[in-house]
Amino acid sequence: MIFRKKKKVNPRRQQVRDNIATERFSRLAAVINSPFPKAVGILTVFVLITTLTLGLDIQPEPLEHTALWSLKAWPQLLSLGVIVSGISVGASLYLYYYQFRILEKSTRVIALATLFWILLTITCVFSFEDQWKPLAVGPAVACAIILTIAYDQRFAIGMMMFYTMLAAFAVDQIASVELLLIMVAGALSCCFSLREIRTRKKLIEVSLVATIVVFWTATALGVVQDKPANLYFLHAGIAAAATFVVGIFIQAFLPIIEQTFGIATSMTLMDYSDANQPLLRKLAMDAPGTFSHSLLIGSIAEAAAESIGANGLLCRVGAYYHDIGKIHKPGYFVENQMGSASRHEQLSPAMSQLVIAGHVKDGIEIAKEFGLPAVLRQFIETHHGTTLMKYFYHEAKKKQDDKQGPVSDSEFRYPGPKPRSKEAAIVMLADAAESACRSLTDHTPAKVETLVHQLAMKRLQDGQFDECDLTLRELSCIEAALSKSLAAHHHGRIAYPKDEEKTASNENTEKQPKTKSDLDKTPTV
Known part of the structure; x- marks a missing residue:
């Protein structure tokens, strides 16, 4: 062998x-x-x-001896x-x-x-x-x-x-x-x-x-x-x-x-867009600033969606509900503070991050409790994607000690997921653009357009649009539509001229010395 x-x-x-x-x-x-x-x-x-x-x-x-x-x-x-x-x-x-x-x-x-x-x-x-x-x-x-x-x-x-x-x-x-x-x-x-x-x-x-x-x-x-x-x-x-x-x-x-x-027809979406819906009424009562913000997001997101042939109605209704998680803690969000001191001044950046990120999970639970369709719940969980909370991240870097290790940006990111549809991506970008636009002192169309473009490029480079089939051409159309809508919303007004005769008489009145009877009639504060 x-x-x-x-x-x-x-x-x-x-x-x-x-x-x-x-x-x-x-x-x-x-x-x-x-x-x-x-x-x-x-x-x-x-x-x-x-x-x-x-x-x-x-x-x-059937015949005799024949089966049916x-x-x-x-x-x-x-x-x-x-x-x-x-x-x-x-x-x-x-x-x-x-x-x-x-x-x-x-x-x-x-x-x-x-x-x-x-x-x-x-x-x-x-x-x-x-x-x-x-x-x-x-x-x-x-x-x-x-x-x-x-x-x-x-x-x-x-x-x-x-x-x-x-x-x-x-x-x-x-x-x-x-x-x-x-x-x-x-x-x-x-x-x-x-x-x-x-x-x-x-x-x-x-x-x-x-x-x-x-x-x-x-x-x-x-x-x-x-x-x-x-x-x-x-x-x-x-x-x-x-x-x-x-x-x-x-x-x-x-x-x-x-x-x-697992769908919602346009007729169902129209029903959910009614301001008398219990969840929208609760949002308007508990978080009026967020409610106003959501209405504006819905308007500009719908215009952006229609510019690329997406579902504008779905964008509008989804934007109405995207921030319902803020109902639980409305005072921790700037649009609901009404000029009062920020509650985050008493919190550490890490704790503030938990509060802010929590509104996404709270929103999902509220949506399930109120029976919101799954097609609308996607806007709640994806409107921030996995973006970085830059303000609290930089605050944490300022306050870090030598004993502590370096602050990781992953600790200050939203949990996600990223947008999986064009409509969800549009609402994400509209939300960021509208919020950032409020910080501008001059709302000229050129500055608004520059701001929207910068935000879109940051989201793109950060990989937030990786899971939705959004093309660069469509992104450019969305930028143009958002810039146009935001510039129109923040339009300026000319100063109305004052009445010269009334102004002169008021100045003469102020120059005249007040009598004792006039001083007695002056209301006290």
Whole structure:
């Protein structure tokens, strides 16, 4: 037996091999800890359940010795599973490239998959009788409206295409092109006509538009196929009625949709912007200076957001609530001191830092107590990011002893997190700019613009915008909008001329000596 001698490996090559193995292991660990395994598991379960649902053969009038329902033959079921898998993988890739944030939270993926399965099941139920198949347009329209409300138009249009393909197979074994086109027409009309919900009648208007589009599309397809007039008018009427009823149902279940997807529609934001909201009333009573500051931040942040196409209403309402944590200790913040002595004079810089930083955590707890939506709570926790409290940091450096070690700036930073959306970044910058602008003695547009630019560059260099997809061009537009709004707010006034006759008479009166009776009439203080 011949034993082969182990080849000696160069130490450098061995080090390279070890590094490569370490990198592969770290990549594997990153994949395992990423949201992909959960997403793949959810996708697999969705494909299996959907295939079984679409593979049911239901007999509305079962014959003797025939079951009410049964599964299709296994070759058909297997082929159907391949088709469902292909469509589902396509939808997953669309999520990966255009809405990756959904994959980061498994609850969002589960909500989306559950929505698809429920609507497909309803479509299967409507498919028992041929005359009721046009009702399948209703779930397609519901899918388009819900996804547009929960996310945006682009995402809703893309996902709606995948849903209508699955729904066409839910109606029949052979996908009906006619029904597919009707569903696409109704869903597209909803996606394009529904941008935001600011009024309670918006969904009714969208449903009415979709109803008209569905009716005329179904009618036109019936004429093209040379069907009897009474038949295609019946199918068009059923599809149009289902479309309109869906809008009514979604209007009724809108709060549940918002809670399921963790969103707040524009209509909900408008409700929270009302000054009669209990939390805003409490802020106005307990911290009037902070309330006034928040109103101004909301105004300038909304203008800045609209300059880059962001959600201006969300910025405004988020700014109203960003400082609610100051309700607990309003006297420790300069805008509420009303000219009285600062309470921080009696505290050490470290203690003052704890008090100031505490308003972020207090704000989160108050927001949860009052049931504030998560989309508004982000402004409370991110409006300072991890910025440095420069005043107290420099005070601590002045007072440090030789016995103590050097003061670290990490001890005087806010806990964060950093802004994760454009709207949160805008409110952060607007808050800093408005506060700093109050310290200026001369509010000329040039000085305001210079101040805003310096603050923006400091936040950028400090890495505060690292976690939000804000571009330099958008940051420049935000700076210009904030500078314009702040300069307009701090505009100057010309001095009104005094009345010369009254001034002369007052001077003569002051020069005349007072009599004893005049002195007796002088009020005492």
